Amino acid sequence: MDKKSIRLLSKQRLDALAPSLREAQSQAIVERVRSLGFWQNSLTVLFYYPLRREPDVRPLLVWWASLPGRTAVLPRSSPGASSQFSLAAVRGLERLEVGRWKIPEPTPLAPSVDPESIDAVLVPGLAFDRSGMRVGRGMGWYDRLLSFLPPRTVRVGIFFSVQEWPALPKEAWDEPLGWIVTEKETIVVSQS
Numbered sequence: 001m002d003k004k005s006i007r008l009l010s011k012q013r014l015d016a017l018a019p020s021l022r023e024a025q026s027q028a029i030v031e032r033v034r035s036l037g038f039w040q041n042s043l044t045v046l047f048y049y050p051l052r053r054e055p056d057v058r059p060l061l062v063w064w065a066s067l068p069g070r071t072a073v074l075p076r077s078s079p080g081a082s083s084q085f086s087l088a089a090v091r092g093l094e095r096l097e098v099g100r101w102k103i104p105e106p107t108p109l110a111p112s113v114d115p116e117s118i119d120a121v122l123v124p125g126l127a128f129d130r131s132g133m134r135v136g137r138g139m140g141w142y143d144r145l146l147s148f149l150p151p152r153t154v155r156v157g158i159f160f161s162v163q164e165w166p167a168l169p170k171e172a173w174d175e176p177l178g179w180i181v182t183e184k185e186t187i188v189v190s191q192s
């Protein structure tokens, strides 16, 4: 199946989740991610600000930002091309401002963060498979972001289990995930 159909079907499955179920699954995902070992080896973690259909990882961001010596990071869009972005440290969910795509993001005053310093990244998407492949919103935005991070960065895909596909098409630029967390399970794709 082509990526466009995969995106469409995944969105339909997500929209079919009752809000209370989505909320419960989102909380289960958060607790599962929080229990993973990579946090112990991390100082700087890149989060995402959830869109409507994505697991709500905001509690993890707030938790991480509150820990001494740890840095929570969010992407910040640039005024230029839509593919342009920078990374910036945030102290929590306050003082974010709505940027491109109406997603809350760090203000221009938030300190920039070097991609090289990112120890782990939480990655959303529309579909995943067990080999660590994912399909996003078709902008190549996350593939590009992941290509800027060092190989050592732990890449954790965050998905509802209804987003699983048997095998997704793999393209040259696709950046595989090391871990996948759903409300049901934690999948280890590779030890990295």
Ligand SMILES: Nc1nc2c(c(=O)[nH]1)N(C=O)[C@@H](CNc1ccc(C(=O)N[C@@H](CCC(=O)O)C(=O)O)cc1)CN2
Residues within 6 Å of the ligand: 048, 049, 050, 051, 052, 053, 054, 075, 101, 102, 103, 124, 125, 136, 137, 138, 139, 140, 141, 142
């Ligand atoms: N959390 C998150 N941030 C991200 C991405 C993402 O997939 N997830 N992106 C990865 O590419 C980029 C933004 N890409 C986007 C592409 C499409 C829409 C969009 O269609 N928005 C709909 C509402 C969709 C929804 O809430 O589910 C709209 O504006 O109507 C939004 C962002 C950068 N930041």
Ligand SMILES: Nc1ncnc2c1ncn2[C@@H]1O[C@H](COP(=O)(O)OP(=O)(O)OP(=O)(O)O)[C@@H](O)[C@H]1O
Residues within 6 Å of the ligand: 003, 125, 134, 135, 136, 137, 138, 139, 140, 141, 142, 143, 144, 145, 147, 171, 173, 174
């Ligand atoms: N590292 C990259 N640098 C530049 N362009 C890229 C990169 N990765 C992907 N692209 C371009 O982005 C477009 C969309 O790619 P693809 O369909 O794989 O996106 P996606 O996985 O759905 O989205 P995303 O990566 O945002 O989650 C492709 O046409 C591809 O050429």
